[in-house]
Amino acid sequence: MSPSSRNRTGIVVLAAALAGVSALSACGGVGAKDGASPGGGSALTTMGFGFPDEIATTRVDAFKKAHPEVRLTVNQGQFDEQAFLSAVASGNPPDVVYLGRELIGTYAARGAIQPLDDCVAKEGIAMSDFYPAAQQQVKLNGTWYGVPEFYTSIILLVNDKAAKEAGVDPASIDTSDWDALAALARKMNKVSGGKIERFGFYPKLPEFLPLWAKANGADLLSADGKTSRLDDPKVAEALDYANGLLDDQGGWTKLKAFTDTFDYFGEKNPIAEDQIGMMLTEQFLVTSMASTSPDAKITVLPFKDRQGDPLTMVGGNGWVIPKGAKHPDVACQWIKTMTSADTWIAAAKARAAKRAQEGKPYPGTFTANARADQAIFSQIVKPSGHRPYDDATTTILGVQDKGFVVPQSPAAAEFRTAWLDAATRVMQGRQDAKAALAQAHQEATKALQAAAG
Amino acid sequence: MARPLSGLARHEARWAYVFLLPWLIGLVVFQAGPMVASFVLSLTDYDLISRPKFAGLGNYAAMLEDPKVGRAIGNTAFYTVLHLPLALVISLLLALMLNRVTGRAAGFFRTVFYLPSMTPYVAVGVLFLFLLNGQAGLVNQFLGLFGVDGPQWTTDPAWVKPGIVLMSLWNLGSTTIILFAALRNVPHDLYEAAMIDGAGPWQRFRSVTLPMISSALFFVVIINTIAALQMFDQVYTMFFGNQTAQHSYGDSALFYVVYLFQQGFQFLHMGYASALAWLLFAIIGIITIVQVKVGNRFVYYEAEPPGGTR
Known part of the structure; x- marks a missing residue:
């Protein structure tokens, strides 16, 4: 072999090796294309779910016990839009996804997730067991696209110490009187040397704007999810009022920086640290505090509209099956197990036992399954001797059927971005409420019309 | 007329291509291919799920009517104009300091100065969200030592971008190393000659150092400009990392690539996002051409003179 041909051979061998490496690299990380597990049984891959506690692990164990043949892969971590859509677009999605129910409308309209009517019928999932507001969030144009999991309600959490310092009985606080509420917020607020020491009343703008609007008698979106109502003067009035609360207490930029320092779910939560006078919050902050601050002096009250009626905004996550999922049947079985009353009850029992062992109160697990809740709160949750948490449970249960949701929409x-941005512009002092909502109405109307085709 | 290559040169050229092959494959598969695809997609209405529908120049026309495009360009330009000179001056100062350190300490300091560049961008974003907090952050506590009441870096729309610039100065390791390498290559005899001629430190820096490292300076200007215009990771982590955060800060941190990402992956307007990407490509291209044209007047290249060796 001549030197030149040896060189050519060397080049060819090296090029082939590199091509091989490239090809191998391209295969790296991709699972079996047909989705079959190596053992021959079926497989299931989840996205957006994790094992933070016994509420999750008990239900996952129930699925494993019922379906031992399924090779389960739980990709732990929060739902990531880019990862999800890339997976769907590339034809290699997970089998089942756990995400915020407010996202379901957009994904359903674009065909990123599958209709679940067949799944519901085949597995006999009792959708009527779920709270009506939660049902509304997983349905688009009469078709099921998801199954709800938790049920979050908004309540008023009061720091008793702050209330007493302001000279009021915490139990007497009434959010229906907006003038009195604003005055109390100012009283509870503490500022020293230009620094905020206690946020008197945190109205949770921008995310709770729909609640403030509803309390003022207005909806952001028509019931059919097709028409923006952001230009309703009552929405502007509500935003103006809630933003005024912020201005009175130091202004949004300072208050936001202050709330960014909060450790909501730790032992040094804002109530324990006396950083908050009262706040609107999802009930899960209270159930978390039962573990981190079992002896906290708090009062949990319903948020009331201006007519004095209790009102709450409903949220929570749900399970969906993406387009192109390789094991939709197994995914459907998973969804049924994770959301069924029996599984929830088992999870609640595990939580109650753990809290009892720790000597901490258990205010309950608030699921979207009304039948599960009925059993949990009649059989499992018992008075703990920690009165604030026992009373909180009663309050939270009392508002559950007063819940509303922003209707689903393609x-x-x-739509959500339009009103959130508008509220933020107002809070930052860049626009007044009327102008900001007029702009948001235009943006929302354009998006709704485009989505309607 | 080009001279034919000798056998040895041909042999070397062939091996050069072989060693370039992995990069070339990467270029075609991961850059050129997606670029062509994104251009095609920019002419369509595409939601990532359904088949793309041809939309002509509709996406480009829509950009003209979208006020957020202007806002995002403005935010990005503001950041670039502020970040670039600061990054260059500070990097050069650090490189000059490193160049003066000799002995065993040299390796230590070079490592320490480069370490911030090893920190993941996401971690830097989270870290600075705490450092810059107007209420309890260390930056304002430091300013407080001098009686300065620091601004709300992360929440006041007027201070969000300066805060991001401050954060960006954390990560100057690569620029510093490039300039440091250039400084090390400046022939020492030039300094000796200048000193014999009576040049002081400032004159030596201005008349010897700067011209001799001008090509490296030019390179880092181009690279840092492009990086600034494509800023994403840290800003997204700080201000858009979760759903609540996305809307609590408004659009004062809405950088161009963040908006592009939102359009593509939150609103599923991938055709529009592709058009946005091509607009950014055009902007970067124009700015780079201007920089090259202007820069060539000031840059000293140590090239081989025509006709062979010096």
């Missing part, structure tokens, strides 16, 4: 993401 342009849910754009």
Whole structure:
């Protein structure tokens, strides 16, 4: 072999090796294309779910016990839009996804997730067991696209110490009187040397704007999810009022920086640290505090509209099956197990036992399954001797049927962005409420019309 | 007319291509291919799920009517204009300091100065969200030592971008190393000659150092400009990392690539996002051409003179 041909051979061998490496690299990380597990049984891959506690692990164990043949892969971590859509677009999605129910409308309208009517019928999932507001969030144009999991309600959490310092009985606080509420917020607020020491009343703008609007008698979106109502003067009035609360207490930029320092779910939560006078919050902050601050002096009250009626905004996550999922049947079985009353009851029992062992109160697990809740709160949750948490349970249960949701819409993401951005512009002092909502109404209407085709 | 290559040169050229092959494959598969695809997609209405529908120049026309495009360009330009000179001056100062350190300490300091560049961008974003907090952050506590009441870096729309610039100065390791390498290559005899001629430190820096490292300076200007215009990771982590955060800060931190990402992956407007990407490509291209044209007047290249060796 001549030197030149040896060189050519060397080049060819090296090029082939590199091509081989490239090809191998391209295969790296991709699972079996047909989705079959190596053992021959079926497989299931989840996205957006994790094992933070016994509420999750008990239900996952129930699935494993019922379906031992399924090779389960739980990709732990929060739902990530880019990862999800890339997976769907590339034809290699997970089998089942756990995400915020407010996202379901957009994904359903674009065909990123599958209709679940067949799944519901085949597995006999009792959708009527779920709270009506939660049902509304997983349905688009009469078709099921998801199954709800937790049920979050908004309540008023009061720091008793702050209330007493302001000279009021915490149990007497009434959010229906907006003038009195504003005055109390100012009283509870503490500022020293230009620094905020206690946020008197945190109205949770921008995310709770729908609640403030509803309390003032207005909806952000029509019931059919097709028409923006952001230009309703009552929405502007509500935003103006809630933003005024912020201005009175130091202004949004300072208050936001202050709330960014909060450790909501730790032992040094804002109530324990006396950083908050009262706040609107999802009930899960209270159930978390039962573990981190079992002896906290708090009062949990319903948020009331201006007519004095209790009102709450409903949220929570749900399970969906993406387009192109390789094991939709197994995914459906998973969804049924994770959301069924029996599984929830088992999880609640595990939580109650753990809290009892720790000597901490258990205010309950608030699921979207009303039948599960009925059993949990009649059989499992018992008075703990920690009165604030026992009373909190009663309050939270009392508002559950007063819940409303922002209706699902094919342009849910754009609509939500429009009103959230508008509220933020107002809070930052860049626009007044009327102008900001007029702009948001235009943006939302354009998006809703485009989505309607 | 080009001279034909000798056998040895041909042999070397062939091996050069072989060693370039992995990069070339990467270029075609991961850059050129997606670029062509994104251009095609920019002419369509595409939601990532359904088949793309041809939309002509509709996406480009829509950009003209979208006020957020202007806002995002403005935010990005503001950041670039502020970040670039600061990054260059500070990197050069650090490189000059490193160049003066000799002995065993040299390796230590070079490592320490480069370490911030090893920190993941996401971690830097989270870290600075705490450092810059107007209420309890260390930056304002430091300013407080001098009686300065620091601004709300992360929440006041007027201070969000300066805060991001401050954060960006954490990560100057690569620029510093490039300039440091250039400084090390400046022939020492030039300094000796200048000193014999009576040049002081400032004159030596201005008349010897700067011209001799001008090509490296030019390179880092181009690279840092492009990086600034493509800023994403840290800003996204700080201000858009979760759903609540996305809307609590408004659009004062809405950088161009963040908006592009939102359009593509939150609103599923991938065709529009592709058009946005091509607009950014055009902007970067124009700015780079201007920089090259202007820069060539000031840059000293140590090239081989025509006709062979010096």
